[in-house]
Amino acid sequence: MTVTDEAPARTTPAVKGLPVLGSALEMGRDPAAFLVKAYREHGPVFRMKLLNKTCTVIAGADAANFMNSREGRECLRSKEFWQGMVDEYGATRTLTGEDGESHRELRELMRRGYSRDAIKGRGPELIEITDRVLERDWKAGSTVPVVQAMQYLVTEQLGELLTGNAPREHVPDIRLLTLYVLNVLVTRQRPRVLLANPRYKRAKARVFELGERMAAELKARAGQTPPERRILVEDLIDAHLNRPGLVPQEDLVMTLTGPYVAGLDTVANTTAAFLYAVLKHPEVLARIRAEADAVFSGGPISDDDVRRLPATRYALMETMRLYPVAVALIRTATRDFTFAGHTIKQGEMVYIGTTVPHFMQEYFPEPAKFDITRYEKPRAEHLQPGAYSPYGRGPHTCLGKSFADVQMALSMARLLHRLDLELESPDYTLATKTAPTPGPAMSFKVRVKGLRN
Numbered sequence: 258m259t260v261t262d263e264a265p266a267r268t269t270p271a272v273k274g275l276p277v278l279g280s281a282l283e284m285g286r287d288p289a290a291f292l293v294k295a296y297r298e299h300g301p302v303f304r305m306k307l308l309n310k311t312c313t314v315i316a317g318a319d320a321a322n323f324m325n326s327r328e329g330r331e332c333l334r335s336k337e338f339w340q341g342m343v344d345e346y347g348a349t350r351t352l353t354g355e356d357g358e359s360h361r362e363l364r365e366l367m368r369r370g371y372s373r374d375a376i377k378g379r380g381p382e383l384i385e386i387t388d389r390v391l392e393r394d395w396k397a398g399s400t401v402p403v404v405q406a407m408q409y410l411v412t413e414q415l416g417e418l419l420t421g422n423a424p425r426e427h428v429p430d431i432r433l434l435t436l437y438v439l440n441v442l443v444t445r446q447r448p449r450v451l452l453a454n455p456r457y458k459r460a461k462a463r464v465f466e467l468g469e470r471m472a473a474e475l476k477a478r479a480g481q482t483p484p485e486r487r488i489l490v491e492d493l494i495d496a497h498l499n500r501p502g503l504v505p506q507e508d509l510v511m512t513l514t515g516p517y518v519a520g521l522d523t524v525a526n527t528t529a530a531f532l533y534a535v536l537k538h539p540e541v542l543a544r545i546r547a548e549a550d551a552v553f554s555g556g557p558i559s560d561d562d563v564r565r566l567p568a569t570r571y572a573l574m575e576t577m578r579l580y581p582v583a584v585a586l587i588r589t590a591t592r593d594f595t596f597a598g599h600t601i602k603q604g605e606m607v608y609i610g611t612t613v614p615h616f617m618q619e620y621f622p623e624p625a626k627f628d629i630t631r632y633e634k635p636r637a638e639h640l641q642p643g644a645y646s647p648y649g650r651g652p653h654t655c656l657g658k659s660f661a662d663v664q665m666a667l668s669m670a671r672l673l674h675r676l677d678l679e680l681e682s683p684d685y686t687l688a689t690k691t692a693p694t695p696g697p698a699m700s701f702k703v704r705v706k707g708l709r710n
């Protein structure tokens with residue numbers, strides 16, 4: 258299928274929704290199921306109404322590939338989606354909300370700090386943090402609220418590795434601020450009046466305190482770390498001091514606390530869903546345990562050890578296929594363009610249903626089945642063009658994805674190596690939430706039956 262056709266534009270079908278609400282309830286309940294159903298009924302382009310907004314959806318493998326194309330880059334921009342958050346922080350811009358040259362410049366500045374290199378040689382440190390958190394929050398005999406426990410684990414890991422600061426006492430503030438910002442200002446699933454809530458205001462003030470303290474400490478020791486050994490926040494402060502146009506004072510708090518926001522919901526939701534899926538599939542658990550026990554019985558781990566955890570990595574990939582945290586990407590059309598014969602007008606809000614193929618038989622046979630062997634060669638179903646997009650597509654593709662892959666594989670292998678866990682009941686079915694990002698509900702719990710190692 259070509260993206261731009263010469264044929265006359267087709268009439269874009271509209272999904273039939275409820276009066277007033279449109280498709281908001283269905284999208285709120287299960288966005289992936291809704292988008293797949295609409296794609297099957299209407300094809301790769303359709304309109305949907307969400308309360309008082311009408312949006313165009315382009316979905317499927319061609320839509321995912323379109324995001325990577327030059328035309329996709331030119332026709333779609335992120336600015337409007339993130340502007341509310343930028344304003345709330347009193348900042349001038351943010352990486353996720355920039356486009357074109359300004360985005361490229363910021364992304365280049367942050368690339369090394371967010372890359373796989375940021376975790377290179379630091380596996381033992383990651384394991385040490387993981388062990389410390391497991392000993393504190395996952396005691397034998399206790400029942401653990403998984404999403405919340407993962408949020409603490411992730412914040413401490415990202416804090417120490419990317420920012421040199423583990424703000425444990427700030428986790429509830431970062432969680433609350435992220436929740437409100439995403440729900441109210443980014444996805445706009447909740448009304449603005451919520452921003453007047455004193456709990457939100459307190460959380461925001463405390464995150465600002467954290468960001469300002471980080472900025473002051475980093476400025477005080479600027480220039481002391483050689484460039485090749487700097488961590489993300491040191492690169493940011495160096496840019497602020499030497500290229501203030503790139504990172505002005507107003508952007509410091511949002512930029513320095515960015516790693517917590519980027520990783521908190523994404524990694525916590527994914528690892529919580531992973532735990533559920535693995536505990537539901539004892540044969541997968543057995544494979545993960547066997548490789549984890551082999552890796553961790555040989556003393557301190559090395560960078561290559563993550564390659565010795567294929568079942569863990571495939572189980573994480575399968576989790577991200579079935580429980581994607583970003584079901585669709587949201588953009589604004591910068592100009593009129595044609596996709597699959599349909600005209601999309603400048604200024605329209607466009608949802609790109611990049612994960613619709615995750616649930617399609619054509620790409621992933623028996624799509625509802627949790628099957629980690631689909632990633633093994635020769636099947637390698639995820640490598641089909643446009644089929645698999647858990648980390649997004651196009652210029653804003655997750656900058657932390659290689660970091661996250663290593664972080665999640667090592668910490669989940671370690672967790673299953675050390676702990677014997679069980680679901681609250683063997684027939685428990687995962688309760689999920691969709692706001693601010695889809696994932697397991699906060700009510701999801703597991704029991705620590707005992708310690709293995």
Ligand code: HEM
Binds near residue numbers: 652
């Ligand atoms: C399961 C783990 C993760 C998933 C599924 C995930 C997913 C995503 C997705 C879908 C986007 C693109 C959003 C869009 O285009 O609108 C994104 C962007 C981003 N992610 Fe992740 N992410 C994960 C973990 C992380 C971690 C751990 C970090 C950093 C520590 C991180 C840093 C970023 C950054 C900086 C961007 C913005 C890139 C840009 O705008 O150029 N992510 N992520």
